[in-house]
Amino acid sequence: MQSRRGFLASTAAAAAALTAKPTPAAAAPSASPFPATRPVVISSANGIRGVKVAYDRIVTGADCLDAIIAGVNIQELDAEDQSVGIGGLPNADGVVQLDASCMHGPTKRAGSVGAIEGIATPSLVAKAVMDYTDHIMLVGEGAKRFALEMGFKEQDLLTEKTRQDWLRWKSRLNKDDAWLDHDDDVAIKFTTGTINMNAVDARGDISSVTTTSGMAWKIPGRIGDSPVIGAGQYCDNTVGAAGSTGRGEANIKVCGGFLTVEFMRQGLAPEVAVLKTLERLVAMTEARLLRPDGRPNFDIQFYALAKDGRYAAGTLYAGAQFAVCDERGARLENCVSLYPRPTR
Numbered sequence: 001m002q003s004r005r006g007f008l009a010s011t012a013a014a015a016a017a018l019t020a021k022p023t024p025a026a027a028a029p030s031a032s033p034f035p036a037t038r039p040v041v042i043s044s045a046n047g048i049r050g051v052k053v054a055y056d057r058i059v060t061g062a063d064c065l066d067a068i069i070a071g072v073n074i075q076e077l078d079a080e081d082q083s084v085g086i087g088g089l090p091n092a093d094g095v096v097q098l099d100a101s102c103m104h105g106p107t108k109r110a111g112s113v114g115a116i117e118g119i120a121t122p123s124l125v126a127k128a129v130m131d132y133t134d135h136i137m138l139v140g141e142g143a144k145r146f147a148l149e150m151g152f153k154e155q156d157l158l159t160e161k162t163r164q165d166w167l168r169w170k171s172r173l174n175k176d177d178a179w180l181d182h183d184d185d186v187a188i189k190f191t192t193g194t195i196n197m198n199a200v201d202a203r204g205d206i207s208s209v210t211t212t213s214g215m216a217w218k219i220p221g222r223i224g225d226s227p228v229i230g231a232g233q234y235c236d237n238t239v240g241a242a243g244s245t246g247r248g249e250a251n252i253k254v255c256g257g258f259l260t261v262e263f264m265r266q267g268l269a270p271e272v273a274v275l276k277t278l279e280r281l282v283a284m285t286e287a288r289l290l291r292p293d294g295r296p297n298f299d300i301q302f303y304a305l306a307k308d309g310r311y312a313a314g315t316l317y318a319g320a321q322f323a324v325c326d327e328r329g330a331r332l333e334n335c336v337s338l339y340p341r342p343t344r
Helices: 004-017 045-059 064-076 122-132 140-149 160-171 248-252 256-265 270-283
Strands: 040-044 098-104 109-116 137-139 194-200 206-212 233-236 240-246 300-306 311-317 321-326 329-334 336-339
Touching (some): 040 045, 045 194, 045 321, 045 329, 064 098, 064 122, 064 194, 064 206, 098 122, 109 122, 122 137, 122 140, 122 206, 137 140, 194 240, 206 233, 206 240, 233 256, 240 248, 240 270, 256 300
Parallel strands (some): 109 137, 311 336
Antiparallel strands (some): 098 109, 194 206, 233 240, 300 311, 321 329
């Protein structure tokens, strides 16, 4: 375990190294070979830059969790990405609250933070909880105070772009309120944007991390699946790792990260495991969230990586992609799906 001083130094170095933005790779077909244990990094599609950073670090000997946290830090520190970190879409009060969790397969340890404010890299705070405390989850003001004591710097996460989006959302809340409505051509964003990343190295060691700004315009204090160990992500060094992006409330009820790993433990291939998790999620979806055809009126993705390097991602409705990096480079591949793309 590194010292607190070493942690702060490495954190600063990692953040400085993430200012460059590699060019995203082009989309690729989903077919891929599954050889024996080999370094592989997978993530949600917004991690296309991060999977390359993480993979390059893993093949040069970095710990797999350190590598993928460096990968998701890219999105956390990108003010143009409104789903995580700086510039993330705020809650109903206009405050950016962030969630993150991580698991380290070799040591069987985990860390998590929820509803933390003013800290741009909650994934690193989650790892600090794992490394330096006997706890797994810290939330709210306590999580922020811990981060500041660990040397993280407080900053305003609400960019002018996200503030304007929040004001537009607020102006349309109620036609009888005190806010003026404007019929402009700017769409009001609503996201459940998140980045999940999972990795296995050449030794077969596995780690996972998920970080998010959560549901846009959420009730202050809302926590989704991302900081919940076993839901937003889960890792078992003997089997594999899995994580999720999309509607967190739906995932929490099925413990989707854990369930996907358990399906792989039973011998199911990653693509079958994510589909079975999606089937369980649909079965647990309450009636108010179902369309007339009985299918959910939301979408969600699960990402699965087996210890031997096999991987897959699944989504309710066809059309989603996910990011992969291995010896063939970084690319986007197609998710398997339960249903065809719905007609609107």
